[in-house]
Amino acid sequence: MALVERSLLGPGPSNTYPEATAGLAAPLLGHLDPEFLALLDETGSRLRTVWGTQNLRTLPLSGTGSIGMEAAFVNFVRPGDVVVVAVNGLFGERMCDVASRYGAEVVRVDHSWGDPVDIQRVLDAHPEPALVAAVHAETSTGARSDIAGLGAALRARDERTLLLVDCVTSIGGEHIDLDAWNVDIAYAGTQKCLGVPPGLAPFTVSERAWQRRVDKPTTWYLDLGLIGNYVTGGSSGGRAYHHTAPTAMVASLHAALGRVLDEGMDSVVERHRAAGEALQSGLQQMGLSLFAAEGHRLHQLTSVWVPDGVESADVRKRLLNEYGIEIGSGAGQFANSVWRIGLMGHNARLDRVEMLLGALRSVLRR
Numbered sequence: 001m002a003l004v005e006r007s008l009l010g011p012g013p014s015n016t017y018p019e020a021t022a023g024l025a026a027p028l029l030g031h032l033d034p035e036f037l038a039l040l041d042e043t044g045s046r047l048r049t050v051w052g053t054q055n056l057r058t059l060p061l062s063g064t065g066s067i068g069m070e071a072a073f074v075n076f077v078r079p080g081d082v083v084v085v086a087v088n089g090l091f092g093e094r095m096c097d098v099a100s101r102y103g104a105e106v107v108r109v110d111h112s113w114g115d116p117v118d119i120q121r122v123l124d125a126h127p128e129p130a131l132v133a134a135v136h137a138e139t140s141t142g143a144r145s146d147i148a149g150l151g152a153a154l155r156a157r158d159e160r161t162l163l164l165v166d167c168v169t170s171i172g173g174e175h176i177d178l179d180a181w182n183v184d185i186a187y188a189g190t191q192k193c194l195g196v197p198p199g200l201a202p203f204t205v206s207e208r209a210w211q212r213r214v215d216k217p218t219t220w221y222l223d224l225g226l227i228g229n230y231v232t233g234g235s236s237g238g239r240a241y242h243h244t245a246p247t248a249m250v251a252s253l254h255a256a257l258g259r260v261l262d263e264g265m266d267s268v269v270e271r272h273r274a275a276g277e278a279l280q281s282g283l284q285q286m287g288l289s290l291f292a293a294e295g296h297r298l299h300q301l302t303s304v305w306v307p308d309g310v311e312s313a314d315v316r317k318r319l320l321n322e323y324g325i326e327i328g329s330g331a332g333q334f335a336n337s338v339w340r341i342g343l344m345g346h347n348a349r350l351d352r353v354e355m356l357l358g359a360l361r362s363v364l365r366r
Contacts, residue, residue, distance in 0.1 A: 006320070007347070009356055010328030011139050011301060012169070013191035013198050014344040016256070020196045023255030024248050031245040039254050040231065040245070046257035047202050050265065051167070051186065052177035057224070058204040059231045060190075060253055062246055065168040068187025068201035069098055071222040072133075072164050075213050076185060079103030081130035086117040086150075090140035090331040091166055095133045102218070104131075113334065114303065116296040117145035119153050131162045137170035139192075140331035142303035142340065143292040144170075151182030162209050168192060171202060172260055173272045173300040173344055184209035190249075193272065193300055195345030196256045199249045256345075268348075272299045275343040275353055282357040286364070291330075291338050300344045303330070305337060307364070312336045315363050323359040 008015050029036035044058045051058065061067050073095075077083060083104040085095045088111035096106050109125045111118060117134050132154055136147050147165055154161050162184040170176060173193030178186055184206040190196035205213075205224065217223055221243065229240035260268055276299025280290060283304050291303035306312045312329060313336070319325045330338030343352055 005324065007323075007325045007352065007355065009341055009343065009347060009352065010326045011192075011340045011342050012189070012344065014193075014195060014342055015346050016197060016252075017195035017259050017346045019259040020252045020256035023252035024197070026248070026251050026255075029247050029251075031247055032239065032241065036247050036250070037239060040250055043250055043254040043257065044231070046254065046261060047204070049261060050172060050176070050257060051202070051204055052175075053179045053183075053204055053206075055178075055204045055206055056232060057210060057228055058202075059227070060200040060250055061187075061203045061222070061227070062199075062243065063201050064191070064198050065166075065187060065189030065201050066094075067222070068168075068189070068203050069095065069166065070219075071201070071203060071224060072185050072187055073098050073102050073104070074217045074219050074222055075224045076131060076162060076164070076209060077102045077104045078130075078214060080105060082107060082126055082128070084109060084122060084125045084129040084132045086122050086132070086134040086145070087111065088115055088117055088141065088143060088145070089113050089135065089138035091135050091138060091168070092133075093332075095135075095166070099133070113332070114141045114143055114292045116143055116293060117150065119146065119150050122150065123153055123157065128158060129161055131164055133164040133166075135166040136176070137167070137174070137298050137301070139169045139301060140340075141292055142298045142301045143296050144174075144298050145296070147183065148177070148181040155182045162212070169298065169301055169344075172268070173348070174269050175265065178204065179206075190253055190256075192342070193344045193348070194253065194256055194260070196253050197249070199246060200253055202253075272343065272348040275348045275350060276300060276302060278350055278353045279341065279343060279356070282353065286357070286361060291334070300342060300348065302341045302343075304339050304341065306339060310364065312339065315339075315360075318363045319359055322363070323355075325356060325359055327356075
């Protein structure tokens, strides 16, 4: 069966950078080959640059962004730990679910979907939580939260609380400075602004969080202590085999990160900004209303209300079948009333904006 080519303008995955596709086709290396280990090390270095961190333990985990979420909670939450979760969309909801499965006493701080995280409400939720978790760029709503402000407020109040952040939709599309923001643990995915196929979860841990990790978590596969012995070397300095790393995926990520850094993060961020603002302006000129709170809207992922009297699924189906364009439905209670349109990575371009607006205008007219 021959697959058709689509313009993937939904919440992810997005069309890959050509460099990422070429990386997949490079000669396959074994996961203990010295050349691959050198490439893995350089991939970690490139992730540190994009993420704004000096964390030694910065690596791509084998699995999608959800593996990153799982690894974060299983390695840093003990039964009975109080975990405050800022919930302003689907992925804050999922954090609550995952944390509770590992025995955390979850304290939810609920917000209206589409709004940013309210820092003071998070602080007021509990005086001394073991961990606070929040989403930087909420994929389900297209809203950005102030992680720098949250990190500063937490550190000023209590040196012991760890800050965990979901960067799945922000990494590679906007400026991130984890160290300056006092973020202890962060995870992401490759299939959005990094322009790589789904399959890896970039992950990073601060030294202070590392010292407080669970020594023997209830998972073998995601035990960061064991994985760390492979990625950074054990006490003897050698690489200890843990599992067979997806070497082709790491090569693809390495190539895409090289492409992003060659362009320069300032230019990459500006490209996402220009595309996102052009899309949002065009949608509003068509009479459509944006969903996320003004002043907190992502450039790389736009959420828009479906017009009254329009069948959401029918429009998405016609865009896909007639124009080869995929956009996403909303999430949760907004599944049929919101569309999510992504301009991420290789798709953060003005030609993609014009293509989408023209196709959507044509479908809505009919």
